[in-house]
Amino acid sequence: MERNISLVSLLCFIIFNGCLVFEADAVKSQRSEKLKLIHRHSPELGHNPGTTLGPPKNSEERLKQLVQSDKARLHAIKRRLGVVGKANDWVEFPFRSAADMGIGQYFVSLRMGTPAKTFTLLVDTGSCLTWFKCKYMCVDCSSVEEGQRYFYPNQSRSFKSIPCSSQECKTIDKASTLVTCPHPNAPCYYDYSYLDGLNVGGSYFNETVKFRFSNGQKKGLEMTMGCTDGLNQKNRFKTVDGILALGLNPLSFAVKAAHEFGGKFSFCLENHWIIKSESSYLVFGAEDQVPNMQFTDLLTEESKMTSLYPIKVTGISVNGTMLDIPSYVWDMTDRGAGGMIVDSGTTVTHLVEQAFEKVIAAFEPSLSMYNKTKGNLDYCFNAPPDGEFDETRVPRVALHFEGGAKLEPAVNGYIFDDSKGVKCLGFTRLAWPQMNIMGNLLMQNHLWEFDLANKKVGFARSKCMLD
Ligand SMILES: *[C@@H]1O[C@H](CO)[C@@H](O)[C@H](O)[C@H]1NC(C)=O
Ligand SMILES: *[C@@H]1O[C@H](CO)[C@@H](O)[C@H](O)[C@H]1NC(C)=O
Ligand SMILES: *[C@@H]1O[C@H](CO)[C@@H](O)[C@H](O)[C@H]1NC(C)=O
Numbered sequence: 001m002e003r004n005i006s007l008v009s010l011l012c013f014i015i016f017n018g019c020l021v022f023e024a025d026a027v028k029s030q031r032s033e034k035l036k037l038i039h040r041h042s043p044e045l046g047h048n049p050g051t052t053l054g055p056p057k058n059s060e061e062r063l064k065q066l067v068q069s070d071k072a073r074l075h076a077i078k079r080r081l082g083v084v085g086k087a088n089d090w091v092e093f094p095f096r097s098a099a100d101m102g103i104g105q106y107f108v109s110l111r112m113g114t115p116a117k118t119f120t121l122l123v124d125t126g127s128c129l130t131w132f133k134c135k136y137m138c139v140d141c142s143s144v145e146e147g148q149r150y151f152y153p154n155q156s157r158s159f160k161s162i163p164c165s166s167q168e169c170k171t172i173d174k175a176s177t178l179v180t181c182p183h184p185n186a187p188c189y190y191d192y193s194y195l196d197g198l199n200v201g202g203s204y205f206n207e208t209v210k211f212r213f214s215n216g217q218k219k220g221l222e223m224t225m226g227c228t229d230g231l232n233q234k235n236r237f238k239t240v241d242g243i244l245a246l247g248l249n250p251l252s253f254a255v256k257a258a259h260e261f262g263g264k265f266s267f268c269l270e271n272h273w274i275i276k277s278e279s280s281y282l283v284f285g286a287e288d289q290v291p292n293m294q295f296t297d298l299l300t301e302e303s304k305m306t307s308l309y310p311i312k313v314t315g316i317s318v319n320g321t322m323l324d325i326p327s328y329v330w331d332m333t334d335r336g337a338g339g340m341i342v343d344s345g346t347t348v349t350h351l352v353e354q355a356f357e358k359v360i361a362a363f364e365p366s367l368s369m370y371n372k373t374k375g376n377l378d379y380c381f382n383a384p385p386d387g388e389f390d391e392t393r394v395p396r397v398a399l400h401f402e403g404g405a406k407l408e409p410a411v412n413g414y415i416f417d418d419s420k421g422v423k424c425l426g427f428t429r430l431a432w433p434q435m436n437i438m439g440n441l442l443m444q445n446h447l448w449e450f451d452l453a454n455k456k457v458g459f460a461r462s463k464c465m466l467d
């Protein structure tokens with residue numbers, strides 16, 4: 001079978017024009033279950049030799065892995081915007097897991113099929129196709145890898161193949177759908193080529209995903225997803241059964257589920273650095289009303305380029321003083337210069353140089369008592385061990401958004417341990433012109449709500465209690 005491999009079909013492109021149309025009266029308000037999010041460094045994943053899953057040996061290793069993964073993701077984002085030249089400038093560090101491709105940092109379990117089976121997926125707020133390792137009309141269905149979980153369509157009564165001859169096939173996702181159609185009832189094939197040569201190939205299908213509401217009620221939702229039977233680098237996905245795509249695109253699981261459940265989805269991220277028992281979660285639908293939630297506009301026009309979640313920053317303040325950062329830095333352009341995206345798949349917050357230098361300059365007076373040193377991030381310093389490090393002397397950073405919303409992250413969202421006795425400031429410098437990215441550490445201890453129906457992003461301080 002000819003696979004129309006194209007490097008640019010990375011993850012998913014926005015090629016739809018009329019996306020995200022929610023009719024207010026079509027939105028059913030219904031609550032859904034909280035799906036537990038597990039960070040990839042969580043002890044719950046156990047030790048997985050040869051991968052970057054489970055707890056790292058020490059904090060230096062932890063930060064190193066996260067920084068590597070951020071680099072991969074940043075590159076993937078730039079690639080998607082078409083601002084990166086050669087394909088080769090990419091392979092600069094060894095890959096060990098899916099997350100090292102910058103796909104995501106959190107895992108979630110979902111129930112799918114009839115009878116329902118549970119699958120563990122890597123969550124990605126940047127991609128659009130949700131796919132599973134799967135065996136369907138494959139050349140060699142009997143070749144299974146030990147310890148791998150597959151979705152077997154022939155064991156589910158609710159499985160529906162999407163024929164390659166259908167109109168649906170032509171419109172699912174033009175960037176990745178293949179023209180191959182050996183006979184009218186053959187499935188609709190896709191091929192995603194990731195930057196470093198990873199291919200995800202298979203066929204689209206419809207299947208019922210099971211949701212359980214907090215009141216005990218159950219609901220199945222028919223979703224269009226991918227049955228991946230072609231993975232050219234299988235070991236990258238050893239510990240997951242696929243990807244759950246939460247990108248801002250009509251094909252995305254998040255967009256469809258949100259449409260069904262109150263027009264929104266949210267997630268709450270606990271501090272994965274210090275909390276050992278995870279309580280981060282993902283919710284489709286309306287969470288309980290959270291007091292003090294602040295909102296800013298979700299820039300859906302701008303998101304069409306990337307399927308990511310852009311919001312408008314108006315400034316950064318340190319200890320209440322607004323920094324003198326040129327405003328164009330926060331304006332998103334179609335070439336990926338400026339603007340800010342909220343991205344749970346990135347760990348550290350990335351700021352373009354004009355903003356980064358001002359933030360560092362504002363921190364420096366308070367950190368000058370510590371000697372600067374080399375570490376995994378751009379600004380690291382020698383600090384006494386945790387117990388003796390005086391967090392109260394660390395300036396308070398706040399991000400200000402259009403409409404007046406103000407995010408005041410906890411200090412541990414922007415000062416992390418590197419190696420023993422070394423701490424780093426959790427901001428990374430990006431050369432202009434690039435896009436600013438808010439990473440998950442800055443987002444933690446907050447509930448983030450993505451109200452797609454009303455095109456708003458909200459956040460409120462939260463302990464992220466699972467129940
Ligand atoms: C489903 O397909 C798999 C792979 O082709 C096969 O091993 C299995 O026996 C089939 N199961 C049923 C219930 O047909
Ligand atoms: C698949 O599901 C979508 C809704 O998500 C629906 O529009 C489409 O008709 C379904 N296709 C098939 C072949 O069942
Ligand atoms: C900083 O470096 C100076 C000179 O190398 C050294 O004397 C001092 O003890 C260091 N201070 C700390 C807090 O590490």
Ligand SMILES: *[C@@H]1O[C@H](CO)[C@@H](O)[C@H](O)[C@H]1NC(C)=O
Pocket residue numbers: 319362363365366392393394395396
């Ligand atoms: C910020 O506030 C902290 C705590 O109040 C203080 O120790 C620090 O010196 C201040 N830093 C700046 C740059 O104003």
